[in-house]
Amino acid sequence: MKRYLFFLTILCFASGYIANAQAGQQSGKIDTFRPLEVWPDADGNHIQAHGGGIIKIKKTYYWYGEQRSKDLDPQYKYVSCYSSKDLLNWQFRGNVLKMLPPDTLTAKWVLERPKVFYNAKTKKYVMYFHIDDRGYKVAQVGVAVCDKPDGEFQYVKRFRPLGHESRDIGQFIDDNNTPYLVFEDRPNGFHIASLSDDYMDVVKDMTLVKAHMEGGAIVNYNGLYYSIGSGLTGWKPNPNKYSTAPTLEGPWTEFKDIAPPEKNTYSSQSTMLIKVTGTKKTTVIYMGDMWKPSTQWDSRYIWMPLEIGDGKLWLPEPRPWKLNIKTGEVTFPD
Ligand code: GAL
Numbered sequence: 289m290k291r292y293l294f295f296l297t298i299l300c301f302a303s304g305y306i307a308n309a310q311a312g313q314q315s316g317k318i319d320t321f322r323p324l325e326v327w328p329d330a331d332g333n334h335i336q337a338h339g340g341g342i343i344k345i346k347k348t349y350y351w352y353g354e355q356r357s358k359d360l361d362p363q364y365k366y367v368s369c370y371s372s373k374d375l376l377n378w379q380f381r382g383n384v385l386k387m388l389p390p391d392t393l394t395a396k397w398v399l400e401r402p403k404v405f406y407n408a409k410t411k412k413y414v415m416y417f418h419i420d421d422r423g424y425k426v427a428q429v430g431v432a433v434c435d436k437p438d439g440e441f442q443y444v445k446r447f448r449p450l451g452h453e454s455r456d457i458g459q460f461i462d463d464n465n466t467p468y469l470v471f472e473d474r475p476n477g478f479h480i481a482s483l484s485d486d487y488m489d490v491v492k493d494m495t496l497v498k499a500h501m502e503g504g505a506i507v508n509y510n511g512l513y514y515s516i517g518s519g520l521t522g523w524k525p526n527p528n529k530y531s532t533a534p535t536l537e538g539p540w541t542e543f544k545d546i547a548p549p550e551k552n553t554y555s556s557q558s559t560m561l562i563k564v565t566g567t568k569k570t571t572v573i574y575m576g577d578m579w580k581p582s583t584q585w586d587s588r589y590i591w592m593p594l595e596i597g598d599g600k601l602w603l604p605e606p607r608p609w610k611l612n613i614k615t616g617e618v619t620f621p622d
Contacts, residue, residue, distance in 0.1 A: 317377050320621060323590040323606035324555075324578060329370060330379045337368050338577050338587050339559050341403035341459045342375075343437075349375055350437050352404045352415070355383050356584040364388060365399035367415065369438045374613040375562070375573070375591075381438035385415065390430075390443060396422035399430065401559070403459035405467045406437070407487045413437055414487040416469060418457050419446050427453035429471065431488060449481060449490035456502035458560065463508055468494065468536070470504035470515075478504050478517065480536050494536040499543055501529070506536075507561035507572050507596075514601050516546060516574075518557045523581040525552040530601045546574075546594075547603045554578075554606050556590040566616020572596050573611075574603050593618045 316330060327335045337353025344350075348371050355366035367385035370378035389397040398420040405414045412433050419430035428448050432441040448454055449471055458470035460480065469490055472478045477498040481490045501517030508514075513533045519526035529543035547553055556576030564571045571593050578588040593609060595602040610619045 319376070320608045320610050321376060321591055322608050323592055324588050326586075327378075327589055330377060333380070334586070335370060335378055335380075335589070336585065337370055338579075338584070339401040339456075340575070341401075341560055342562055342575070343404055343406055343461070345406055345437060347373060349373070350381075350404065351378060352384070352402050354400055354402065356587065358585045363395070365397070367399070367402040367417065367441070371438070375564070375611060384434065384438055385417075385432055385441040385443070387432075387443055390419075390446065393419070393421060393426070398422065398424065401457050403457060403469075404437070405459065405461070405483070405487050408465075410486050411435065412487070413439075413441070414483075415441050416457055416459070418455055420455070424455060427455055427474070429454050429457060429469070429490070433488075444488070450479070450493055452476065452479065456504065458504040458506070460506040462536075468506070470506060472502040472504060474500075474520075478502070480504075480506065480515075495533075495538050495540070497531070497538070497540050499529075499531070499540075501543070503528070503558040503576075505558050505561045505575075507563050509563065509570070509572055509596055512599060514561070514572075514596065515540065516558045516561065516601070517543075518553065523579040525555045525557055525578075527551075528553040528556075528558050528576075528603075532599050532601075541599075546601055547605075551605075553603065554590055561594075562591075564611065564613065564616050566612065567614060569616040569618075571611065571616045571618055 336355045340353025351370040355368035366383040369381040369384040372378045400418040402417040415432040420426045428446045430446040432443045434441040452473040454471040456472045460468040480494045482492045503518040506515045516530040518528045527549035531540045533540045556578045560575040562573040576590040580587045
């Protein structure tokens with residue numbers, strides 16, 4: 289009898305524990321993208337990954353971005369890393385880069401728009417970022433590497449890609465896995481350039497688009513390349529635009545609005561286009577930042593599925609939406 293009671297107690301305990309754990313997991317999860325609202329990570333903190341980029345390693349997405357929390361040590365610049373299986377529920381994996389100003393740069397330096405590429409040959413994660421002085425005169429990219437997606441990245445070097453000024457950078461990985469760096473070159477326009485075999489250098493200009501645009505992002509959708517970018521108005525939003533081309537080399541069409549121009553891209557600025565190839569549908573997500581220059585830690589995000597195809601691209605007015613990460617289908621709750 290005693291033995292029976294003992295097992296019964298253990299059983300009750302275990303099932304209660306499992307139920308609680310499941311409930312905890314369930315209740316901690318979110319199921320709807322809510323553009324412009326605070327976006328809590330798995331610990332309930334607003335996601336700090338501004339001007340970011342996303343890569344997918346097997347079934348896991350990693351989101352890297354500017355860490356701009358309030359309580360940071362101002363001596364350093366930080367890049368954060370989050371992981372997710374569904375692009376919506378993100379786990380903070382730590383600040384993967386914590387950096388003092390390198391060599392001749394001084395205290396008020398700038399590290400923005402980090403993007404990480406995974407090199408399957410070298411098995412290294414290679415991070416590019418915009419590195420600058422406070423006056424934005426240096427205009428270079430910085431490179432850091434790591435053996436793990438969420439380990440401590442080590443700074444390696446900084447340079448002007450192909451000898452050109454480089455401020456905002458963007459990342460594009462084509463369907464055949466070829467990586468490209470998009471970089472804004474103030475005197476000339478923006479470049480889409482390929483990387484060396486080890487990804488540690490920028491080696492070849494695919495194209496120079498002679499449009500003065502930043503926040504550059506690209507997607508390959510149904511065999512056509514779409515590029516989007518913003519005007520050069522700093523933190524202030526402006527009407528972002530898009531262009532298309534049959535190959536990365538061009539020719540690129542005239543730029544057109546992605547939303548009613550008076551809406552200023554719904555107060556956001558492009559940073560990336562994410563393609564989700566599902567079993568039923570391919571969805572392209574506009575990933576944009578809504579900057580709050582004087583309270584940067586509270587800067588928000590607009591992620592919205594785009595209306596895209598046949599050479600047209602349109603950002604619908606932000607509203608809550610859901611994504612089925614398996615099928616790629618999008619729904620809009622009432
Ligand atoms: C924006 C740029 C941001 C940041 C900001 C500073 O144009 O996209 O990444 O550099 O200017 O004013």
